[in-house]
Every structure is written in structure tokens, then in C-alpha cells.
Amino acid sequence: xxxxxxxxxxxxxxxxxxxxxxxxxxxxxxxxxxxxxxxxxxxxxxxxxxxxxxxxxxxxxxxxxxxxxxxxxxxxxxxxxxxxxxxxxxxxxxxxxxxxxxxxxxxxxxxxxxxxxxxxxxxxxxxxxxxxxxxxxxxxxxxxxxxxxxxxxxxxxxxxxxxxxxxxxxxxxxxxxxxxxxxxxxxxxxxxxxxxxxxxxxxxxxx
Numbered sequence: 001x002x003x004x005x006x007x008x009x010x011x012x013x014x015x016x017x018x019x020x021x022x023x024x025x026x027x028x029x030x031x032x033x034x035x036x037x038x039x040x041x042x043x044x045x046x047x048x049x050x051x052x053x054x055x056x057x058x059x060x061x062x063x064x065x066x067x068x069x070x071x072x073x074x075x076x077x078x079x080x081x082x083x084x085x086x087x088x089x090x091x092x093x094x095x096x097x098x099x100x101x102x103x104x105x106x107x108x109x110x111x112x113x114x115x116x117x118x119x120x121x122x123x124x125x126x127x128x129x130x131x132x133x134x135x136x137x138x139x140x141x142x143x144x145x146x147x148x149x150x151x152x153x154x155x156x157x158x159x160x161x162x163x164x165x166x167x168x169x170x171x172x173x174x175x176x177x178x179x180x181x182x183x184x185x186x187x188x189x190x191x192x193x194x195x196x197x198x199x200x201x202x203x204x205x206x207x
Contacts, residue, residue: 007148009183010190011152011155012155014130015152015156016159017187021113021160024113025040025041025044025163028112029164032109034164035167037167039110040112040113041164042154043111043114044113044114044116044117044155044156044160045156045157046110046113046117047117047123048123048149048153049150049153050117051127052127052150052152052153053146055127055149056142056146057059058128077195082192082196083195133194134148149150156164
């Protein structure tokens with residue numbers, strides 16, 4: 001039960017953390033309206049499901065072949081989460097400044113979101129390091145990966161849709177550097193704390 005609660009809380013922080021998805025949805029919504037904003041959000045969420053399927057297949061095979069190798073993956077994942085958390089405290093440009101203007105076009109907003117998310121190596125690395133932390137060995141790993149991925153997609157589309165519908169009402173507040181900075185720092189603290197906890201937990205179970 002504690003693992004499930006930790007997964008839900010951490011997932012919410014991660015989904016809400018400003019990033020390229022937030023930038024893409026914001027740009028498209030402000031430029032072409034709510035309809036295209038929802039479409040690109042659906043495309044990004046579909047990309048999440050692609051990564052889910054890939055992780056479910058690859059990591060399930062790894063778990064079946066070698067429990068030791070899977071434990072190494074969990075260690076790497078914990079370290080990666082700490083790294084992500086620490087990056088949140090390093091001053092960097094706003095996500096919208098990192099957005100490549102050439103990406104935006106009149107092409108299908110759904111395909112734009114799908115391609116952007118599916119081809120993003122950071123998303124793939126995140127799935128390969130995040131999901132294994134919550135796998136329970138007594139249950140089917142593939143099914144667990146899929147359930148977590150679908151839940152991730154559900155939380156994502158709810159948050160993205162909220163962004164789209166609120167942009168026209170609280171655009172200045174939601175996009176302000178102060179609000180994004182608070183979310184980013186809070187996410188950083190959660191990631192670092194969770195990563196450290198996972199390292200200690202793997203050590204306890206390994207002895």
C-alpha cells in the first residue's frame with residue numbers, strides 16, 4: 001500500500017513538473033486554440049503508452065532472466081531520480097525557451113505530440129528507471145508495467161487538459177517563472193528523497 005501511495009504522489013509531481021510537453025501544449029494552445037491543444041495532449045499521452053509497452057516488454061524479459069541484473073537497474077534508477085531532482089535546483093532556462101520554434105507547424109497536432117514524446121530519449125530512460133522501482137516480484141511484471149503506464153497516461157491527460165482549459169483564464173499565473181520554479185523545486189525534493197529511499201530499501205532487501 002505504501003508503494004502504491006508513493007507511486008501516485010511521485011507520479012503527480014513528475015507529470016506537473018514543467019518540461020517540453022508543457023511547452024508544446026502551451027505553444028500550440030496559445031497559437032491555434034483549445035482544440036489543437038487537446039489534440040497535441042492526446043498525442044503526447046499516446047507516446048507515453050508507446051514507452052509503456054516498450055518498458056513492459058524489455059524489463060519483464062530482464063526480470064525473468066536475471067534478478068541481479070534487475071536489481072542493478074533499480075539502483076541505476078534510484079541514482080537517476082536523485083540526479084533529476086538535483087537538476088531542479090540548478091538555474092536553467094524556462095522550458096518555453098528550449099522549445100524549437102521550427103517544431104511548430106500546421107501539421108497534425110496529434111502527430112506532433114506523438115512524435116515528440118515517442119522519440120524523446122529522456123522519456124525512454126525515465127520509464128526504464130522509474131517503473132522498476134514499484135515492481136512487486138509476486139505478481140506478473142508485464143501486467144504491473146502496463147497498469148502503471150496506463151495510470152501515468154491517465155494522470156498526464158488530466159493535467160494536460162487542465163492546462164489547455166485554464167490557459168485562457170490564468171495564463172499569466174500558470175506560465176509565470178515563480179509558479180514553474182515552485183513546482184520544479186518541489187519535484188526536485190521529492191525525486192531526491194525518493195531516490196535515496198530506494199537505495200536504502202534495495203540495500204535492506206539485498207542482505
